[in-house]
Amino acid sequence: MIRKDFRWLLLLTVLIPLAAWDRFIVPAGTMISDIMITHYPNLFFIQQSLATGQGIPLWSPLILSGYPFSANPLSTLWYPPAWLSLLFPLPLGINLVMGMHILIGVVGFYFLLAKMGLDSRIKIPGSLLFGVMPGGYTHVISGHFTWVCASAWLPWLFLLSINQDSKNWKIPGLSALFWGLILLADMRFAAYAGIFWMAFNLFIIFQSKSHIQLRIIQSGIALVLGAGIGTAVWLPLLEYAGLGSRSSMSVSDSLYLSLPPIQLTGLIVPGHPTSMEWIFYPGAMILLLTLIALSFLRKRPELFFWLFSGIVFLLWSLGENLPVNQLMAELPGISLLRVPSRGLYFFNISLLMISVITIDELLKNNPVKAMYLRLVTIFFALLGLLFQIVIVSIDMDKNNFILANSVCWLIITILIILFSYRRLNSSVFVILLGLFAVIDLMLVDVRLTNFISRKDAFQSGEQVALFVKNRGSNSRVFSPSYSIPQLTAADYSIELADGIDPLQLKSYSSFIRQSIGLTDDSYSVTLPPFKTGDPTIDNIGIKPSSELFGLLNVKYLISSFPIISDKWKYKDTLDDTFIYENPLAIGWAWVEKAETGDKDSNRVFNIDRGLNRIKLEAEGPGRLVLSEINYPGWLARVDGINVEINTAYDILRSINLPVGYHNIEFIYAPVLLYIGLTVSLFSFLASGILIWKWNSHGI
Numbered sequence: 271m272i273r274k275d276f277r278w279l280l281l282l283t284v285l286i287p288l289a290a291w292d293r294f295i296v297p298a299g300t301m302i303s304d305i306m307i308t309h310y311p312n313l314f315f316i317q318q319s320l321a322t323g324q325g326i327p328l329w330s331p332l333i334l335s336g337y338p339f340s341a342n343p344l345s346t347l348w349y350p351p352a353w354l355s356l357l358f359p360l361p362l363g364i365n366l367v368m369g370m371h372i373l374i375g376v377v378g379f380y381f382l383l384a385k386m387g388l389d390s391r392i393k394i395p396g397s398l399l400f401g402v403m404p405g406g407y408t409h410v411i412s413g414h415f416t417w418v419c420a421s422a423w424l425p426w427l428f429l430l431s432i433n434q435d436s437k438n439w440k441i442p443g444l445s446a447l448f449w450g451l452i453l454l455a456d457m458r459f460a461a462y463a464g465i466f467w468m469a470f471n472l473f474i475i476f477q478s479k480s481h482i483q484l485r486i487i488q489s490g491i492a493l494v495l496g497a498g499i500g501t502a503v504w505l506p507l508l509e510y511a512g513l514g515s516r517s518s519m520s521v522s523d524s525l526y527l528s529l530p531p532i533q534l535t536g537l538i539v540p541g542h543p544t545s546m547e548w549i550f551y552p553g554a555m556i557l558l559l560t561l562i563a564l565s566f567l568r569k570r571p572e573l574f575f576w577l578f579s580g581i582v583f584l585l586w587s588l589g590e591n592l593p594v595n596q597l598m599a600e601l602p603g604i605s606l607l608r609v610p611s612r613g614l615y616f617f618n619i620s621l622l623m624i625s626v627i628t629i630d631e632l633l634k635n636n637p638v639k640a641m642y643l644r645l646v647t648i649f650f651a652l653l654g655l656l657f658q659i660v661i662v663s664i665d666m667d668k669n670n671f672i673l674a675n676s677v678c679w680l681i682i683t684i685l686i687i688l689f690s691y692r693r694l695n696s697s698v699f700v701i702l703l704g705l706f707a708v709i710d711l712m713l714v715d716v717r718l719t720n721f722i723s724r725k726d727a728f729q730s731g732e733q734v735a736l737f738v739k740n741r742g743s744n745s746r747v748f749s750p751s752y753s754i755p756q757l758t759a760a761d762y763s764i765e766l767a768d769g770i771d772p773l774q775l776k777s778y779s780s781f782i783r784q785s786i787g788l789t790d791d792s793y794s795v796t797l798p799p800f801k802t803g804d805p806t807i808d809n810i811g812i813k814p815s816s817e818l819f820g821l822l823n824v825k826y827l828i829s830s831f832p833i834i835s836d837k838w839k840y841k842d843t844l845d846d847t848f849i850y851e852n853p854l855a856i857g858w859a860w861v862e863k864a865e866t867g868d869k870d871s872n873r874v875f876n877i878d879r880g881l882n883r884i885k886l887e888a889e890g891p892g893r894l895v896l897s898e899i900n901y902p903g904w905l906a907r908v909d910g911i912n913v914e915i916n917t918a919y920d921i922l923r924s925i926n927l928p929v930g931y932h933n934i935e936f937i938y939a940p941v942l943l944y945i946g947l948t949v950s951l952f953s954f955l956a957s958g959i960l961i962w963k964w965n966s967h968g969i
Contacts (some may be wrong), residue, residue, distance in 0.1 A: 279394060281399025282708065283376050286410060286719055287369035293363040293634035293721040295411055300720070302755075303413030306727060310360055312345050317356045324881045329938045332760055332877070333769030334778060335746060335822050336799060336899045340943050341506035342773055346416060346501040348369075348950070349454040361724070368410055371422035378399040378425030384519050385432045388630040391697060395704025396626040400425070402708060404540070405550040405618030405717045412546045421615070422456035423448040424463050431471045443960025450499025450953065451835050457504060461607055462616055466579065468493065473575045495960075498953025505946035515776045515793055516606060522591075523793040528589020529611045537922055538654045539661050540675050541713040543770045550587075551714055552616035552621045552652065554679040554708035557688065559625035561650055562632075565642050570627055580620030581917060582747035584615040598903035608772070629703070632689070633696050643690045678710035714799040731755050731842040735762040735829050745825035746897075750786060750798050750812055752805040753828040754848050767824050778899060780923050806830040814838070820854035821919055823897040827852065854929050861892040861927065863933040869895075882935040890927030896933065904941030908932050 281288070286295060286663070294310075296303040313330055319327045326347070329337035339345050348350040351371070355363030379597035380397035384390070395708045398405070409417045430445045444656070449467070453460045468489070497504075510955075511517055533548045535541070540551040552560075567573050589595050589610035598604055632643075658676045682703065689699045731754040736746055739762045747754060748767040759766050772795045782797050783790070788808070792798065800808040806832075814827060816837040827838055827850040838850040858879065860871040878885040888894050893916075899922040907914045908925065909932050923936065 279398060280376055280401070281375060282398060282712070284369035284372050284408070284958050286715060287372070290365050290721050292359065292365075294361050295413065296720050296722055297411050298718050298720045301722060303411070304629040305361060305364055305415055306411030307754070308344050308414070309346070309413065309415040309757070310362060311756045313352075313355055313364065313574040316347065319738060320356065321879055327881045328940065328943065329882055329933050331765045332390060333756060333771065334764045335765070335767045336776065337771070337773075338506065338510055338940065340900055340940060341510040342771070343457050343503050343507060344771070346455075349451070351418060351451075352419060352455070360415075362794065365417060368415065368418050371419050372401055372410070374793050375422040376426055376430060378422070382425045382429040382432070383626060384770050385429050388626060389633045391633070391700045392629050393628050395416065395700065395707065396431050396622070398704065399556070399621075399622055399711065402711045403618050403622060404711060404713055404714045404718070404782065405552070407688065408546045408549045409497045409615070410800055411715075411719050416456035419461050420452045420459035420463070425464070426465070427467045428470055431467070431474050439488070439960045442488040442492040442495070443957045446495035446953070446957040447961070448498065449492060449958070452501050453496065453500025457507065458607065458612070460500070462613060466616055470575065477571070489823070495953050495957050496727070499950050499957065501949040501953065502943070502946040504938060505949070506943045509942055511606060511777055512772060512943050513777070515774045515779045516772065519606070519608070521596050521599045521795045524604075524608055525589035525595065525610055527611050528591055528595075529587040531588065531591055531612065535650040538657050539672060545611070545868070546718070547609055548614070549718070550618055551711075552618055553707055554651070555710065556621050556625040556681045556701055557654070558647055558650055559628040560621050561646050562643055563624050563628040565646075566631055570631060572574075572626055573624055574650050575733045576620045576623045576627070580617050580624070582850070583620065587611045587613040587617065610871065613771040621959075622946065625652050629700065632739055633700070644687055647683055647686045647690075651679060655679055658723065665778065668671055675710055678706050678713070681706050682710070700763025711736065722907050728761060731758040734847050734849065735759065735764055737844060737849060738762070738764055738826055738844065741826050744858070747826045747828055748814070748822075748824045749818055749828040750809040750831035751816070752796070752800075753830050767819065767822050768797055775899065775921075777921050781818070781919075786812040786814045788812070816852050816854045819852055820856050821836070821897060821922065823855050823858055825852050825855040826850065856897065858898075859888070859894060859896045861888055861890065861894050863892050882938040887931065887933050888927060888934055889927045892927055893918070894925050894927050895919075896923040896934070896936065901945070903938055905937045905939055907937070908937045924930070
C-alpha cells in the first residue's frame with residue numbers, strides 16, 4: 271500500500287482540477303477548450319434529460335440539426351465513471367471526474383513501479399511525475415475529457431501484464447475490464463493503448479519463457495473480452511463513421527497537426543507552440559536519465575522495449591514529415607485516426623519508464639560507469655541550458671518563464687554529479703531529484719493553464735441567445751461564424767444547424783456546404799469549415815440559401831459579418847453580431863402534394879418533439895416530410911402500423927401518407943446499439959466470472 275505519510279503528495283497531481291473547481295480549464299492565452307465546445311454541452315444535455323424525467327438521450331438535437339448521440343464516443347454515454355460528473359453542477363463535476371481519473375492513473379503507476387521490483391524509494395516520485403508530465407496534462411488543459419478518463423487505466427493494464435501467473439485467471443478478467451473501460455472512454459486513446467499494451471504483454475511473456483502458449487491465449491481472451499465490453503461504443507460508431515465525412519479523409523487530413531521537426535526542441539525547451547498537441551517536454555531529469563540509460567542497455571533488457579516504443583511513437587508523431595507515415599495513414603482503421611502528435615503522450619510514458627529504471631540501476635550499483643555518467647550529464651545539461659539561454663535572449667518578455675526551468679536543470683545536473691561522487695546518500699538523492707523534477711514539470715503545467723468562470727464563459731453569444739430565446743423560436747439557428755457557442759446554445763436550449771464535432775454525416779455536410787455556396791468538400795471538424803481558424807472572417811462573402819435552410823427550419827441566421835441576400839430579413843445587431851430572419855422557414859414538418867410538390871405545414875398538427883421520439887398528427891394524402899435528419903435506427907408508425915421511412919432532399923425523413931387524418935410516431939431504436947449493449951453486458955459478466963471464480967492467488 272501507499273505509505274500514509276506520502277498519500278497527500280498525490281494531491282499535487284490534481285492541483286489544476288481542484289484549483290479550477292467550478293471554472294473551465296483552458297489553455298493559457300485562450301478562451302476555449304474541448305470541454306466548452308463538446309463535453310459540457312453533452313453532459314449538460316444528459317443531465318437535463320435525466321432531471322426532467324425524459325430518460326437517456328440516444329439522439330441529440332443540439333448541433334448539426336440532430337445526430338446519433340448514442341453512436342458518438344464523445345457523448346460519454348456508455349462510460350460509467352463519467353456519470354459521476356452528472357451528480358454535480360457543471361463544470362465542477364467534469365473537473366472532479368478528471369481529478370479522480372488522474373489519481374486512478376497515478377495510483378496505478380505507483381503499483382506498476384512496485385510490481386516491476388524497483389527500489390521502493392522510486393515509487394512516489396515516479397508516480398508523481400506520471401501525474402504531472404506536460405505530455406499528459408496538456409490533455410487536461412485542452413479539455414480532452416475522454417482522453418484523460420481513458421489514460422487512467424493504462425498503468426493498470428501494464429501492471430497486470432507483469433509476472434503473470436498462468437494459473438490465475440483473475441488477471442485476464444481484470445485486464446479485460448480495464449481494456450474495456452479504455453474503449454468505452456475514448457476510442458482514439460484505445461487505438462494507441464491497445465497496440466502499446468499488447469506489445470508490452472508479448473515482451474513480458476517471451477522474456478519470462480514459461481507457459482508462453484497459455485499466457486498468449488490468456489492475453490487474447492483479455493483482448494477479446496475487453497473489446498466485447500467496448501462494443502456498446504465501437505459497434506454503433508462503425509455505422510456512424512461509415513456514413514460520416516471522416517470516412518473520406520485524405521492522407522493530409524489524417525496527418526493533421528503532425529509534429530513539425532522544429533518542435534523537437536520541445537524536448538529541451540518547455541515552450542508554448544501553436545498547438546497544445548505539440549507539447550511533450552519531459553523535464554531535465556527524465557531526459558538526462560534517458561541518455562544515461564544507454565550505458566547499460568544490455569544489463570537491463572526491459573530498456574530496449576521502452577526505448578524502441580518511444581522511438582516508434584515519436585516517429586509516428588512526426589506524421590506527414592516522414593514518408594512511411596503517409597503510407598501507414600492509408601491503411602484501413604489507421605486512416606480514421608487524426609492528429610498523430612497524440613503519440614507524444616506514449617513517447618513521454620516510455621521516457622518516464624526509462625528514467626525510473628535508470629534511477630533503480632544507479633541506486634543498486636552506486637554508480638556504474640561514473641565517468642560516463644558525469645560526462646553525459648554535464649554535456650547534455652550544458653547543451654540544454656545553452657539552448658534555453660538562447661531562446662530567452664531572443665525574447666526576454668515572452669520567454670522569461672524558461673529561467674525557472676533552467677534553474678531546475680542546473681539543480682538536477684548538480685544532484686546527479688554529486689551522487690556520482692557519492693557526496694549524497696541514495697535516499698537524499700532520490701528525494702531531491704524527484705522534488706525538483708516534479709517542480710520542473712509543474713512549472714510548465716501551471717504556465718500553460720488558465721481558468722474561466724462560468725459567467726465569462728457564457729458571455730460569448732449570450733445576448734444573441736437571449737434574443738432568440740425570448741422570441742420563443744420553435745426552430746433552429748445557423749451561424750457561419752460560430753456566433754452562438756455550443757455551450758451557450760445548450761444552456762439556452764437552442765438547436766444549431768451548424769456545429770463542431772469530428773463526426774458528421776457526409777450527406778449533411780454536403781447539404782450545408784451547398785446551402786452556403788461552398789464547393790470545397792475537404793474534411794473539417796467544423797461545419798461550416800473555418801479555413802484559417804478564425805470564424806469571424808473565414809466565411810465572409812457566403813450566400814446562404816434561405817430555401818435550403820428553410821428545409822432545416824432555420825429561422826435565424828447569426829453572423830459576425832453582414833450577409834448579402836434579398837431573402838434574409840435583417841432583424842437586429844447585438845454585440846457586433848448581425849441577426850437575420852428567414853421567412854422561408856417552413857416548420858418542423860409539412861405535407862407535400864404528389865402532383866405539385868407544394869409544401870403545406872398547415873396540414874400538420876400537435877407536433878411533440880421528445881427525446882428519441884416524435885409524435886404528430888397530419889392530414890393526407892401526400893408525402894409527410896420532417897425537418898429532421900434521416901439516419902438508420904429511426905422507425906415510423908402511422909396509426910400504429912409500421913411504415914417505411916424514405917429520405918427527402920438527401921437528408922430529411924419522410925413517409926407517404928394515405929388519405930385522411932393520421933396519428934404518426936417516429937421512434938429512434940438503433941438495433942446496432944442494442945446489440946452492442948447486450949454484447950457489452952455479457953462480456954462484462956464474463957470478465958466478472960473470471961475475476962471472481964478463478965481467483966487462486968490474487969494479483
